[in-house]
Amino acid sequence: xxxxxxxxxxxxxxxxxxxxxxxxxxxxxxxxxxxxxxxxxxxxxxxxxxxxxxxxxxxxxxxxxxxxxxxxxxxxxxxxxxxxxxxxxxxxxxxxxxxxxxxxxxxxxxxxxxxxxxxxxxxxxxxxxxxxxxxxxxxxxxxxxxxxxxxxxxxxxxxxxxxxxxxxxxxxxxxxxxxxxxxxxxxxxxxxxxxxxxxxxxxxxxxxxxxxxxxxxxxxxxxxxxxxxxxxxxxx
Amino acid sequence: xxxxxxxxxxxxxxxxxxxxxxxxxxxxxxxxxxxxxxxxxxxxxxxxxxxxxxxxxxxxxxxxxxxxxxxxxxxxxxxxxxxxxxxxxxxxxxxxxxxxxxxxxxxxxxxxxxxxxxxxxxxxxxxxxxxxxxxxxxxxxxxxxxxxxxxxxxxxxxxxxxxxxxxxxxxxxxxxxxxxxxxxxxxxxxxxxxxxxxxxxxxxxxxxxxxxxxxxxxxxxxxxxxxxxxxxxxxxxxxxxxxxxxxxxxxxxxxxxxxxxxxxxxxxxxxxxxxxxxxxxxxxxxxxxxxxxxxxxxxxxxxxxxxxxxxxxxxxxxxxxxxxxxxxxxxxxxxxxxxxxxxxxxxxxxxxxxxxxxxxxxxxxxxxxxxxxxxxxxxxxxxxxxxxxxxxxxxxxxxxxxxxxxxxxxxxxxxxxxxxxxxxxxxxxxxxxxxx
Ligand SMILES: Nc1ncnc2c1ncn2[C@@H]1O[C@H](COP(=O)(O)OP(=O)(O)OP(=O)(O)O)[C@@H](O)[C@H]1O
Ligand SMILES: [Mg+2]
Numbered sequence: 080x081x082x083x084x085x086x087x088x089x090x091x092x093x094x095x096x097x098x099x100x101x102x103x104x105x106x107x108x109x110x111x112x113x114x115x116x117x118x119x120x121x122x123x124x125x126x127x128x129x130x131x132x133x134x135x136x137x138x139x140x141x142x143x144x145x146x147x148x149x150x151x152x153x154x155x156x157x158x159x160x161x162x163x164x165x166x167x168x169x170x171x172x173x174x175x176x177x178x179x180x181x182x183x184x185x186x187x188x189x190x191x192x193x194x195x196x197x198x199x200x201x202x203x204x205x206x207x208x209x210x211x212x213x214x215x216x217x218x219x220x221x222x223x224x225x226x227x228x229x230x231x232x233x234x235x236x237x238x239x240x241x242x243x244x245x246x247x248x249x250x251x252x253x254x255x256x257x258x259x260x261x262x263x264x265x266x267x268x269x270x271x272x273x274x275x276x277x278x279x280x281x282x283x284x285x286x287x288x289x290x291x292x293x294x295x296x297x298x299x300x301x302x303x304x305x306x307x308x309x310x311x312x313x314x315x
Numbered sequence: 316x317x318x319x320x321x322x323x324x325x326x327x328x329x330x331x332x333x334x335x336x337x338x339x340x341x342x343x344x345x346x347x348x349x350x351x352x353x354x355x356x357x358x359x360x361x362x363x364x365x366x367x368x369x370x371x372x373x374x375x376x377x378x379x380x381x382x383x384x385x386x387x388x389x390x391x392x393x394x395x396x397x398x399x400x401x402x403x404x405x406x407x408x409x410x411x412x413x414x415x416x417x418x419x420x421x422x423x424x425x426x427x428x429x430x431x432x433x434x435x436x437x438x439x440x441x442x443x444x445x446x447x448x449x450x451x452x453x454x455x456x457x458x459x460x461x462x463x464x465x466x467x468x469x470x471x472x473x474x475x476x477x478x479x480x481x482x483x484x485x486x487x488x489x490x491x492x493x494x495x496x497x498x499x500x501x502x503x504x505x506x507x508x509x510x511x512x513x514x515x516x517x518x519x520x521x522x523x524x525x526x527x528x529x530x531x532x533x534x535x536x537x538x539x540x541x542x543x544x545x546x547x548x549x550x551x552x553x554x555x556x557x558x559x560x561x562x563x564x565x566x567x568x569x570x571x572x573x574x575x576x577x578x579x580x581x582x583x584x585x586x587x588x589x590x591x592x593x594x595x596x597x598x599x600x601x602x603x604x605x606x607x608x609x610x611x612x613x614x615x616x617x618x619x620x621x622x623x624x625x626x627x628x629x630x631x632x633x634x635x636x637x638x639x640x641x642x643x644x645x646x647x648x649x650x651x652x653x654x655x656x657x658x659x660x661x662x663x664x665x666x667x668x669x670x671x672x673x674x675x676x677x678x679x680x681x682x683x684x685x686x687x688x689x690x691x692x693x694x695x696x697x698x699x700x701x702x703x704x705x706x707x708x709x710x711x712x713x714x715x716x717x718x719x720x721x722x723x724x725x726x727x728x729x730x731x732x733x734x735x736x737x738x739x740x741x742x743x744x745x746x747x748x749x750x751x
Pocket of ligand 1: 092093094100101119120121124125126128
């Protein structure tokens with residue numbers, strides 16, 4: 080069974096008198112464990128689609144099925160719980176709470192989940208070392224590089240134990256070296272933790288690490304390629 | 316899901332984040348704290364000053380001349396009827412029954428005073444100096460001379476010449492000083508014209524405007540000789556050892572007087588004996604005290620509302636700056652009400668720090684001022700007269716601990732209500748909009 084199924088999703092924004100379509104009848108299905116990139120020119124609807132999948136925005140038409148739940152039918156508080164337990168988010172930049180250390184940032188989401196303190200700390204340390212930050216986890220975000228901050232965001236997303244991680248241009252503010260390093264970490268965790276990833280990007284070097292590339296143009300999916308995974312394994 | 320753990324850890328995490336967020340912009344937070352604490356200090360000082368004033372007013376109302384309770388007869392209250400006296404045995408009986416009270420009998424009459432080249436109408440008040448000193452502090456308020464009521468000397472014809480004490484304004488108007496002679500002319504109780512020569516022994520400080528202008532104090536003995544009025548007294552001022560027992564003491568005395576008059580009826584023309592407490596005797600002062608409470612609340616509200624505008628500005632800015640951060644927190648699954656609680660915690664902590672600082676500094680300042688009061692005697696040696704009450708030149712400061720608590724409570728309430736505005740704005744945040 081597919082983890083995620085989008086059924087005829089449409090979204091339009093009202094701009095004065097006219098409706099501007101952002102997504103037109105989008106159908107999509109994602110299997111557990113996929114590592115999928117959402118690509119397309121600026122304004123093609125990538126962010127809009129990710130927000131709808133993440134329950135941050137509601138479509139005008141259509142349904143979002145995630146692990147058997149129709150997100151379009153959930154209330155605000157239910158959506159919030161759904162995001163907390165089922166979804167991980169990595170945004171472009173400034174993902175972290177500035178007054179908390181890396182470790183506390185990762186713990187915070189588990190505090191919200193109600194996990195016991197010992198488990199929280201163990202998991203936070205575990206995921207921070209998986210993303211290679213064991214030496215700097217007591218630093219606050221302002222004392223971390225952009226790449227390190229994004230890796231904390233990845234650790235935070237995974238420590239919560241989500242089914243699906245959504246990342247909107249996670250590498251947009253990184254140089255290409257850091258960008259590919261982040262992607263490699265994400266990909267490794269996708270495999271090891273059996274988590275599903277969907278991320279949007281403009282960067283060709285990021286795209287080439289994806290196992291699937293979904294191309295959007297003017298709010299519609301124009302191409303959906305499944306790539307050879309062994310090619311990536313060699314590359315690694 | 317272990318809900319209990321979730322709540323308690325969330326709470327401590329929220330408090331922790333709120334506290335750290337406060338010190339994210341220390342200058343701004345400290346400015347807000349000083350505005351709120353400064354407001355609180357002002358309120359505490361104002362309330363201590365006002366409380367000092369009202370205490371002085373009520374002390375003045377009771378201690379200086381009224382006493383806590385007064386006994387008079389109805390006709391004396393209504394028309395100052397010279398014949399509406401109470402028999403002397405009443406005084407002895409009350410004194411025998413109530414060692415915990417002090418009683419000062421008084422008699423009154425109107426007269427005409429003449430000195431070398433002026434004459435004026437006066438109000439004669441006769442007292443028992445010994446009992447008066449135990450009951451009120453009137454005789455301590457001497458500006459010049461010595462409060463002596465004994466016989467000064469005898470006239471050429473062998474009549475005693477008594478000492479008396481006069482009001483401040485009267486002394487000034489008639490150009491009298493201690494040692495001056497004064498002739499008093501009255502209509503005595505038997506209808507004859509009483510007149511006698513007196514010696515001014517002392518001049519009182521201002522006590523009450525009417526008395527200052529017309530008051531003449533003499534001993535009851537002198538009064539009886541001048542007025543031929545021996546069978547009783549007009550007024551009994553009563554002082555309680557414990558002011559808190561005012562109401563019960565009043566009830567007890569009313570019952571005892573009823574018993575006295577039942578045993579030995581008074582002649583009916585003078586009316587019933589009436590016992591009134593100082594609030595009934597000085598309704599203006601009593602109203603003033605109530606008004607001052609309202610004034611304190613009003614001024615407190617204004618000052619705190621102004622100070623909380625600073626808080627509002629701080630929190631609006633803090634929330635505005637962190638829109639993106641809040642969007643992230645909402646996106647990853649933090650509930651709106653938890654976010655709201657976090658922002659309210661920040662305001663709460665700011666208010667708490669301000670309350671602690673403000674009440675500490677405010678209380679220390681008042682305690683320091685309380686010791687000596689604010690001495691204005693350099694500018695007004697006789698004190699000042701306000702709303703018919705004469706105040707001493709040293710303004711009393713009195714810190715009422717409950718006022719500090721109330722002021723803190725008021726400040727916390729107002730600032731938390733103010734904090735709802737930014738919190739409410741934030742609670743409507745749409746994470747999808749913020750993330751773009
Ligand atoms: N709040 C909004 N109001 C009006 N139009 C909007 C709003 N948000 C998005 N749009 C429009 O919807 C379309 C899709 O926008 P979206 O942000 O999803 O594109 P994108 O693919 O993420 O672009 P980019 O690569 O620049 O991030 C665009 O035409 C955009 O102008
Ligand atoms: Mg976008």
